[in-house]
Amino acid sequence: MAHAEGAPQNSTDSSGRRVVETQDWLAFMNAHTSAPASSEDDRPVLPAHTCVVTSAPDVSELSASNGGRAPSPEAYGEWLESMASTVVSRLPEDGVAVFYQTDVRVVYNDDTFSYVDKSYHVIAGARAAGGKVVWHRIALKSAPGTPSTGMNPMYTHVVCCSGPRGAPSFHQRPNGLGGPAQMPDVLTRGPCEWKRGTDPVVAYYICAYIAAHAAPCATTRTIVDPFCGTGCILACANLVGLDALGNDYSPKRCKVARTLVATRTSREGGGVDVTLSREEPRNLIV
Secondary structure (H helix, E strand, C coil), X not given: CEEXXXXXXXXXXXXXXXXXXXXXXXXXXXXXXXXXXXXXXXXXXXXXXEEEEECCCCHXXXXXHHCCCCCCHHHHHHHHHHHHHHHHHXXXXXXXXXXXXXCEEEECCXXXXXXXXXXXXXXXXXXXXXXXXXXXXXXXXXXXXXXXXXXXXXXXXXXXXXXXXXCHHHHCCHHHCCCCCCCCCEEECXXXXXXXXXXXXHHHHHHHHHHHHHCCCCCCCEEEECCCCCCHHHHHHHHCCCEEEEECCCHHHHHHHCCEEEEEEXXXXXXXXXXXXXXXCCCECC
């Protein structure tokens, strides 16, 4: 169970629909985009009222598409930029993409390493597609001041980008406040359902932020996750009343993603608890 201080107090009842597919991420994006109505930009676009929330695969997860070997840090950085550029270029006018990415140190055979700043590559890819950064948050895995004992950092970047078609409502100052309302600059991560998965509290904050802009400012109805893993983002999207469309190349993880449910309970003195459990969602579409 994870905790969130001052999180939005939405309904704890999940009501959104969910679809989970199993295929290559780019094939998935191609299947759900179409030619735009405007001739000014002929790039494929996702349906209106859609946002993307995702955590792209780590370098070690791309070995299957690289001859069984993990790509070099340079190649991985280029892949991240290409992925982010593709996702952001396909956002509709009323949509944003939120990337949840933890930096990584890639170790070489001589025990030296190279550091990959994922936020740098994601933002570079988004800007190459004509997008803009809406906000950038940090999620901590441990308390500030705690030394990192492993190879990888103890924090995660949470970056929100708009696409080349705009998303003006997400660039407005909601209720006279700068940035996403009720979302701290620094969040605290809790336990994840899968070791490479998204933290449920952070996922809840992201989805609640998008849902808050869905009425009355915007009209978001669906969260798309092309790298859904075991489905934390999909479950949290349903929790705040949004439909969820997910994809992962692993049938095993997709099976979990179809059964993962997020439950939110209020805590005495403020804040919420977000718990993940496995049961069939009421609105799963197969």
